[in-house]
Amino acid sequence: MxxxxxxxxxxxxxxxxxxxxxxxxxxxxxxxxxxxxxxxxxxxxxxxxxxxxxxxxxxxxxxxxxxxxxxxxxxxxxxxxxxxxxxxxxxxxxxxxxxxxxxxxxxxxxxxxxxxxxxxxxxxxxxxxxxxxxxxxxxxxxxxxxxxxxxxxxxxxxxxxxxxxxxxxTADPVAEWQQRSATLGARGRVLDALELTEIRYVGEGTDLTVGLLPGTRWTGGGLVDEAGVPYLPNIPTEEVFTSPDRSKADGVIRLTKPVVIAGQLVTGLVVTFSGGVIVDVTASEGVDVVRAQLETDPGSRRLGEVSLVDKESRIAKAGIVFHNTLFDENAGCHVAWGQSFPFAVDGGMAMTPARRFELGLNESSVHTDVVIGGAGLTVTGRGAGGTVDIIKDDEWVL
The missing domain is CATH 3.40.1830.10 (Thermophilic metalloprotease (M29))
Known part of the structure; x- marks a missing residue:
């Protein structure tokens, strides 16, 4: 073959x-x-x-x-x-x-x-x-x-x-992905058990704190549909992710990988958040298309995803900037503005969009992932049990 x-x-x-x-x-x-x-x-x-x-x-x-x-x-x-x-x-x-x-x-x-x-x-x-x-x-x-x-x-x-x-x-790629999916799923369950209320990313040019919703559920690897059939929404995938409270994001992020938005290359992007809303963007290249996308609808300026990826990712180890979001987002931690995932909260798939919005999930026609991870990045979580280290210098330590 x-x-x-x-x-x-x-x-x-x-x-x-x-x-x-x-x-x-x-x-x-x-x-x-x-x-x-x-x-x-x-x-x-x-x-x-x-x-x-x-x-x-x-x-x-x-x-x-x-x-x-x-x-x-x-x-x-x-x-x-x-x-x-x-x-x-x-x-x-x-x-x-x-x-x-x-x-x-x-x-x-x-x-x-x-x-x-x-x-x-x-x-x-x-x-x-x-x-x-x-x-x-x-x-x-x-x-x-x-x-x-x-x-x-x-x-x-x-x-x-x-x-x-x-x-x-590998000899059997399907089996390899089933195993990798299980590993990422286990990480998600460990995070679920912590019942985190916020997550913070700190790295060169990045210091962002994002609030999480009660009943937040972390997803890693694949999903299972209502009929019990497993599937992988993204291939490759090296992340554990969830959707945050759309009203709670404060700080700044600096992209560590370029991103293509609406067919245009964006480099050197820096994004500032206040009260859950993107209030400022600058970039070396392509800033106008970012600003245009952020005017798409009311939800396009708010976060729909936070994710955790460490240096053990195969994409990270490749040492290549793929200039493709699907790959580059799996080389390091990333966040995304725009649409949330309904399965990010308990019972979310069975809720109406209006109910999910009422709980604090975001709704938008866009979903743009941007990479902020890599060497030097630290991620901590805070919950009822206090502060916990998740990633130190791009290494999973939880």
Whole structure:
């Protein structure tokens, strides 16, 4: 089995865990067409009844951003909302092949238009994913991505790095991920038992304290759907994470990895929080697209995730800046502004969005992960039992 076939098998069997007779929606950039075809084949081999391909294309998106009105770029389509609802009702699984082939494609365009999206469609897809649809996101190697990482379009070298990070270099990648998922899940249970009320990140340029909700639950590795079917929402994953109280975040963070937002590269980002709200952002590059995204909706300026990742992560050990959020967020601790996870509180999956919001979880059409971890970072938690060390100098000590 070649590397692409191993990749597809892992995403289908351990990621979305496609079941016989199940439909699959496969979302991908056209740059990943070859890989998408192999993933579709693997899904059918696993028993999928139908694979629905949904393709995006960067140059076509640039044309839209250049010429369509801001209102059009932001307007949701009834047929698209109906399609998402049908996927949810029919129990489809979702596979997303991520990986930006050209982070400079939108350079020179209006950041507000670049960041624009049909908000209702994004929210509907999140509701479907949090409402029973199993999903998995994996980054698909392409020459443009290799150019970003290595300065040359060395696709073979990128596949080697991705294969190591995704454990495709092992005899049984699916079994390896099941074991890693169990380890991360155990860390989550230890954190649950502490009943923490806040978490603090301290590192070079970072000092952020975030409040946690009563009944907070930490997730590591995979999830299990209502039918008891396990799946991995992200491959790779090296994190333990939860969603905080959206009204309690104070301090500053300095990114230790670049991030791509709405197709644009952002470097040197510094974000300041007060009373749970992002009140200031600066960056060496790409600050305008960050500011535009933060105007998307009322929840886009508040946190939806806090996470813990230590230097034992395979991505961290690779010593490579992947220029891809899915990988780089698993190289160090990160936070995300935007949408919260409903499973972050006891009984959250069974609650209405309004009830989750009332409890303190955030609601937004965006969810942007930014990495603040690495050498020198310390993370502590505070709860009824006092202060506890979780990570010291990027090493898990709890």
């Amino acid at each position: 070649g590397m692409i076939e191993q990749f597809a098998d892992l995403v289908v069997r351990a990621g979305a865990n496609v079941q016989p007779g199940q439909g699959v929606v496969l979302r991908s950039d056209t740059a990943h067409l070859q890989i998408a075809r192999v993933v579709a084949e693997a899904a059918y081999a696993a028993g999928a009844s139908w694979v629905e391909p949904v393709f995006n294309d960067g140059p076509l998106r640039r044309s839209a951003v250049s010429h369509a009105s801001l209102e059009t770029l932001s307007t949701s389509r009834g047929w698209a909302l109906a399609r998402i609802e049908e996927w949810r009702e029919q129990g489809f699984a979702s596979i997303l092949l991520a990986g930006d082939p050209d982070p400079h494609l939108f350079d020179g365009l209006d950041p507000a238009r670049v960041a624009a999206q049909p908000v209702e469609e994004a929210q509907a897809m999140r509701r479907a994913m949090f409402g029973g649809m199993r999903w998995s996101i994996a980054a698909a190697p392409n020459a443009g991505w290799a150019q970003q990482v290595f300065g040359e379009p060395d696709l073979d070298r990128l596949w080697e790095a991705v294969g190591t990070a995704m454990r495709l270099d």
